[in-house]
Amino acid sequence: NAGVTQTPKFRILKIGQSMTLQCTQDMNHNYMYWYRQDPGMGLKLIYYSVGAGITDKGEVPNGYNVSRSTTEDFPLRLELAAPSQTSVYFCASTSLGGELFFGEGSRLTVL
Amino acid sequence: GENVEQHPSTLSVQEGDSAVIKCTYSDSASNYFPWYKQELGKRPQLIIDIRSNVGEKKDQRIAVTLNKTAKHFSLHITETQPEDSAVYFCAATGSGTYKYIFGTGTRLKVLA
Secondary structure, X not given: OOOEEEEOOEEEEOOOOOEXXXXXXXXXXXXEEEEEEOXXXXXXXXXXXXXXXXXXXXXXXXXXXXXXXXXXXXXXXXXXXXXXXXXXXXXXXXXXXXXXXXXXXXXXXXX | OOOEXXXXXXXXXXXXXXXXXXXXXXXXXEEEEEEEEEOOOOOXXXXXXXXXXXXXXXXXXXXXXEEOOOOEEEEEEOOOOHHHOEEEEEEEEEOOOOOOEEOOOEEEEEEO
16 A cells, blocks of 8 residues: 555745645545644644535635535645745544554745 | 643753653533653654543553543653654544644753
8 A cells, every 4th residue: 555645745836826745645534634734833623524525624724615516636735835834744544533643744945 | 611731841851860741721512632752843743642531551661641630641761862852742632523723832852
């Protein structure tokens, strides 16, 4: 099993550009999450999903959108990128109420 | 919603000493409390977890205690080693919500 796979690992965006961070998991987990981690800071929940077709906001959803059309995939869309969105983004998944498995992270810089 | 506070933000200990990190949660419905270790440039990884029906859990040099009445839980690391140096995060998740909310992290430095 590959676990949780995120792409790209690194990306530089210009202010106002848009992009999608991809996340896929092969563990058949229903629950998937997107977190952002600013330098030297903790993990803030952006969006999460409890199953295909179901998504909900976390602590810091503004400026982001998600979709969950399949169990495996949970892409995160950034519209109109701003410098405040410079961060490391982690995707994670879990089965019912258990350990969160994280991807390796995607480092995004907005200039 | 759930809020998790974590203290201290930084902790330095001598090799061989013990380290204790404390977290407080706000949602009394929370029932799962994991601890994650994150090394520099790496992803967070689970080191130990505890559920609300248990007061204490131990795994070799690591232990977690839970006080549901006070809504706080703690990570205890004994006989610390240099490789324990990392950032540690606590988290809490509530019954029926599955929102994993993390504390702000503790940077542990073990001095040789």
